[in-house]
Structure formats: C-alpha cells, structure tokens
Amino acid sequence: MDTFNPNQMPPMSATLEKKSMGPLIAVIIILALIIIGGLYFLKTRSSQPIYIPSPANDTITESLNTQSTSDSLNSIEADLNATDLNNLDQGAAAIEATLQ
Amino acid sequence: MKNKMLLLVLVSLLALPNLSFAETKKETIKDEIEAKRESIKNSVEERRQNAVDKIKERVDQFVQNVVNRYEAAISRLEKLADRIDSRIAKMEADKIDVTKAKELMVKAKAKIEIAKTSINGITTTISTNATTTALMKEEFKIIKTQVEKAKEDIKTAHAVLVDVVKNLKPGQNKLETEN
Numbered sequence: 001m002d003t004f005n006p007n008q009m010p011p012m013s014a015t016l017e018k019k020s021m022g023p024l025i026a027v028i029i030i031l032a033l034i035i036i037g038g039l040y041f042l043k044t045r046s047s048q049p050i051y052i053p054s055p056a057n058d059t060i061t062e063s064l065n066t067q068s069t070s071d072s073l074n075s076i077e078a079d080l081n082a083t084d085l086n087n088l089d090q091g092a093a094a095i096e097a098t099l100q
Numbered sequence: 101m102k103n104k105m106l107l108l109v110l111v112s113l114l115a116l117p118n119l120s121f122a123e124t125k126k127e128t129i130k131d132e133i134e135a136k137r138e139s140i141k142n143s144v145e146e147r148r149q150n151a152v153d154k155i156k157e158r159v160d161q162f163v164q165n166v167v168n169r170y171e172a173a174i175s176r177l178e179k180l181a182d183r184i185d186s187r188i189a190k191m192e193a194d195k196i197d198v199t200k201a202k203e204l205m206v207k208a209k210a211k212i213e214i215a216k217t218s219i220n221g222i223t224t225t226i227s228t229n230a231t232t233t234a235l236m237k238e239e240f241k242i243i244k245t246q247v248e249k250a251k252e253d254i255k256t257a258h259a260v261l262v263d264v265v266k267n268l269k270p271g272q273n274k275l276e277t278e279n
Binding site for chain 1: 168170
C-alpha cells in the first residue's frame with residue numbers, strides 16, 4: 001500500500017518557476033530579434049541612395065526637347081498634342097512624404 | 101582601553117587612504133560617464149544633421165529638376181510659336197485672313213512670358229535657416245505653390261497656342277481645297 005510521502009513529491013515552486021521563465025525568455029528573444037531587425041532595416045533604408053533623375057537622363061525633359069521643325073499645321077498640331085505638361089512636377093508627392 | 105584606542109587609530113590610519121582612493125575612483129567614473137554622455141549626444145546631433153542635409157539635398161535637386169523641365173517646356177512652346185509664326189506668314193502670303201490667329205499669337209507669347217516670370221520666381225534651394233524637417237516642410241509648401249503656379253501658366257500658354265492652330269485650320273483647309 002502506497003503511503004503519502006511529501007518528500008517524494010517534486011518541489012512545486014521550482015517547477016513553476018522554471019515553467020514561467022521559458023515563455024519570458026522566448027518573449028525577450030523575440031523582442032530582441034524584432035528590435036535588431038528594425039534597426040537593420042532603418043540602417044539599410046537610410047544608406048540607400050535615393051534616385052533623383054538628373055537633367056541628363058530625365059525622360060520628361062528629353063521628350064520636351066524633341067520636336068519636328070516642320071511648319072505644316074498637322075505637324076505643329078501633333079507636337080502640341082504630344083506636349084505633356086501634367087507630369088512636369090512629378091516627384092513632389094515623394095518629397096512631401098520624406099518631409100512627413 | 102589603551103589598546104583599544106591604539107587599534108582604533110590604526111584602523112583609521114589604514115582606512116583613510118582607501119576612502120580617499122574610493123572617492124577619486126568615483127570621480128573618475130563620473131567623468132567617464134559624463135564624457136560618454138557628451139559623445140553620444142554629439143553623435144546623435146551629427147546623425148540628425150546628416151539626415152537633414154540629405155533631405156535638403158533631395159529637395160533642392162527635385163526643385164532644380166522641375167525648373168529644368170519647365171525651362172524645357174518653355175523652350176518647346178517658343179519653338180512651336182516660331183513654327184506657327186512661319187505658317188501664319190505663309191498663309192498670309194496666300195491671301196488667307198490670319199488676323200485672329202495673329203491676335204492669338206500675341207496673347208500666346210504674352211502667356212509664355214508670364215510663365216517664364218513664374219519659373220524665375222521659383223525658389224530653387226531650401227534656405228540654410230531650415231535646420232529641421234518641420235522648417236523644411238514649411239519652406240517646401242511655399243516652393244510647391246510657386247511650382248504649381250508656374251505649371252498652370254505654362255499650361256495656359258500651351259492652350260493659347262492650341263487655339264491659334266485651331267483658328268488656322270479652316271484657312272489651311274481652304275488652301276488645300278483650292279490646290
């Protein structure tokens with residue numbers, strides 16, 4: 001017949017302490033990884049060169065500089081219609097976003 | 101009792117230099133912490149300044165690009181105006197009434213000049229006083245307004261040139277039918 005012997009029971013408080021430490025360590029590790037990842041992302045992002053088209057390779061400027069020399073009305077009309085003035089200030093939104 | 105007194109004096113003599121050493125060490129650590137703090141502060145300030153400089157450079161380059169585009173647009177409109185002038189002269193030589201077209205050309209050239217003035221009015225660089233992104237944002241608001249105004253003026257000049265061509269069309273059609 002088994003008799004109850006409290007000395008044979010594992011120490012309850014130690015087990016509980018061990019169990020509660022596990023998730024805590026996991027959370028700390030995850031947080032540390034997130035922070036390191038975030039810092040790495042910020043560092044990479046800040047070191048990336050921002051592309052700003054130089055006048056030499058700006059397609060909008062290039063297209064504006066190209067037109068016929070003919071004085072026929074059809075040719076003039078075609079060039080007038082091909083003059084796209086809506087995108088001249090393209091990039092302003094990106095600048096505004098940078099300044100936010 | 102005498103022995104006790106002697107022991108006390110001896111202990112005091114031994115402890116005094118240690119206390120003084122501890123004090124010096126404490127002072128040194130304090131100085132080191134202060135120096136470290138100052139160094140971090142300078143480093144943060146330097147990074148902030150670099151970030152602000154980069155943004156400023158980007159804004160300046162953007163505005164310069166836009167001005168270049170606007171100047172290219174004006175140059176295009178002026179060339180188109182020259183070609184239209186040439187066409188008007190030829191049609192006039194063919195006895196086509198180009199009075200209205202000529203009037204519109206005067207208007208178009210005036211609008212081109214207005215657009216040029218607007219482009220010249222664009223602030224091409226963020227001032228050195230704008231030392232924070234908030235200040236730069238305020239300056240960029242003003243620049244953006246100037247940029248939008250110039251764009252509208254260019255569009256207006258372009259629209260008048262389109263009107264001139266529209267006005268010349270019936271005369272051109274008449275000439276083509278006659279020939």
